[in-house]
Amino acid sequence: MVSGITAATSSGQQSGSSAEWSYAWYRDGNEHPVHKTYSSSRHGDRYTINSAAESHSGQYTCKGESTAKPFYSRTSDLLTLKVSNKPKAVLTLEPPGGEIFTGDRVTLRCGVGGDPASWKYLWFKDTQGTALPQTDSSSVEGSSYTISSATLYHSGEYQCIAQRRNGLLYSEYSDSVMLKIATRPKAVLTLETGGTVVFVTESVTLRCEVQGSSAWWSYAWYRDGNEHPVHKTYSSNKPKAVLTLEPPGGEIFTGDRVTLRCGVGGDPASWKYLWYKDTQGTALPQTDSSSVEGSSYTISSAALYHSGEYWCRAGRGNGLFYSEYSDSVRFNVSVLKWQLSVVDCLPLPSPPLPQF
Numbered sequence: 001m002v003s004g005i006t007a008a009t010s011s012g013q014q015s016g017s018s019a020e021w022s023y024a025w026y027r028d029g030n031e032h033p034v035h036k037t038y039s040s041s042r043h044g045d046r047y048t049i050n051s052a053a054e055s056h057s058g059q060y061t062c063k064g065e066s067t068a069k070p071f072y073s074r075t076s077d078l079l080t081l082k083v084s085n086k087p088k089a090v091l092t093l094e095p096p097g098g099e100i101f102t103g104d105r106v107t108l109r110c111g112v113g114g115d116p117a118s119w120k121y122l123w124f125k126d127t128q129g130t131a132l133p134q135t136d137s138s139s140v141e142g143s144s145y146t147i148s149s150a151t152l153y154h155s156g157e158y159q160c161i162a163q164r165r166n167g168l169l170y171s172e173y174s175d176s177v178m179l180k181i182a183t184r185p186k187a188v189l190t191l192e193t194g195g196t197v198v199f200v201t202e203s204v205t206l207r208c209e210v211q212g213s214s215a216w217w218s219y220a221w222y223r224d225g226n227e228h229p230v231h232k233t234y235s236s237n238k239p240k241a242v243l244t245l246e247p248p249g250g251e252i253f254t255g256d257r258v259t260l261r262c263g264v265g266g267d268p269a270s271w272k273y274l275w276y277k278d279t280q281g282t283a284l285p286q287t288d289s290s291s292v293e294g295s296s297y298t299i300s301s302a303a304l305y306h307s308g309e310y311w312c313r314a315g316r317g318n319g320l321f322y323s324e325y326s327d328s329v330r331f332n333v334s335v336l337k338w339q340l341s342v343v344d345c346l347p348l349p350s351p352p353l354p355q356f
Contacts, residue, residue, distance in 0.1 A: 021045070021064040021073075028058045029078075052083045087112040089121075091160050091174035101184040106147040108179075110160035112171045116143045119162040119171075126156045128173060155181045185211045187219075197265060199238045202321040239264045243312045243326035253336050258299040262312035264323045268295045271314040271323075278308045280325055307332045 025047045049056050059080050064073040094107040110121045122131040123145045134140055137154075138147050143162075147154050157178050162171040192205040208219045222228065246259040262273045275284040275297045286292055289306075290299050295314075299306055309330045315322040 020066060020068050022067055023047075023062055023064050026061045026063075026075075029061070054083050054085070057081060057083045086169075086172060087162070088172040089160050089162050089174035091158065091177050093177050093179065100150055100179065100181055102149075102151055102181060103184055104150045104181075106150050106154070106179065108145040108158055108160070108177065110143050110145070110162060110174060112162040118165060119143070120165060121145075122161050122163060124159045124161075124173075128159060150181045152181050152183070155179055196267075197239075198233065199321065199323075201238065204233050238324060239314075240324040241313045241326035243310065243329050245329050245331060252302055252331050252333050254301075254303055254333055256302045256333075258302050258306070258331070260297040260310055260312065260329065262295050262297075262314060262326065264314045271295070271316050273297075273312055273314050276311040276313075276325075280311055302333045304333050304335070 023045055047062070059078045061076050061078055063075045065071070090111045092109045092111075094109065100106055108123065110123070112119060121140070121143050123140065124130070125132055132138070132145070137149055137151070138145065140146075145158075145160070157176045159176050160174045163169070188209045190207050190209070192207050198204050206221070208221070210217050242263045244261045244263075246261065252258055260275065262275075264271060273292070273295050275292065276282070277284055284290070284297070289301055289303065290297065292298075297312070309328045311325050311328050313323050313325045
């Protein structure tokens with residue numbers, strides 16, 4: 001039920017003072033005046049329903065009778081009055097569903113039907129006792145309560161009610177809406193190519209990940225801290241491999257351990273190294289006397305056939321990008337003199353004995 005409905009005639013539409021008129025009131029087009037009851041009264045040009053019920057709904061008209069002479073006014077236009085049960089406020093959240101993070105803008109909207117301008121809205125958090133005030137981070141405009149930049153302390157249970165502008169009627173409280181603010185997650189950026197130095201013609205993939213389902217996120221890309229999306233990947237020149245020999249310089253003899261090392265700068269683990277001998281066409285395989293480990297090619301026991309001209313280069317990205325070939329390194333494997341002397345000192349076969 002609602003209370004305090006007053007209908008009034010407009011005396012400006014009548015000629016003369018309103019004191020010269022008495023008024024009759026009608027409902028639903030019936031030619032029967034509305035009589036005074038315990039729930040309604042009339043005084044002069046006003047008819048008041050003190051405590052409205054649904055039975056008071058209908059189409060009302062009125063007309064005046066001159067008290068100075070027998071004269072009736074024309075009947076007024078219809079006024080439709082609908083009396084309904086006390087409304088319940090409906091509270092909605094924008095954005096609906098999904099996670100809300102610190103810094104997000106959040107809007108709560110309260111509705112009771114009809115013209116929202118005829119209501120004043122009150123907002124409550126965690127208790128129905130005291131309405132929320134406006135703060136630096138929140139504001140009320142019409143039927144909306146907006147948190148401009150959400151923080152963790154905005155988490156809680158919210159409700160609203162609506163109040164008639166005349167202050168005589170309140171709606172029922174809305175159902176509660178739970179607002180949970182989470183700390184905004186930090187994006188994790190990785191370079192799938194492996195190294196942070198990227199070269200001309202090389203394909204590069206940056207991957208951005210945020211905790212949770214990737215379907216919840218779209219991604220924006222920035223460079224050098226500027227809020228501008230990356231339009232082009234910039235690169236340095238294509239690298240040239242550098243080949244070194246251990247031991248450096250000096251003679252290498254059969255049986256010595258020899259190591260070739262290849263480098264291109266940056267993280268060596270992001271590269272795969274290829275080794276070449278006497279020609280740049282076909283990479284060297286591993287053998288019983290040689291092995292590849294990371295950026296090193298090792299000959300465990302040098303032999304004469306290991307002599308020659310060596311190159312290396314590095315590749316990454318599943319073979320999609322290669323460095324330039326290194327400059328060549330040549331080494332010769334020699335036989336030690338004492339090894340030759342041993343051969344010279346071997347006993348000669350005995351001559352055959354004479355035959356008798």
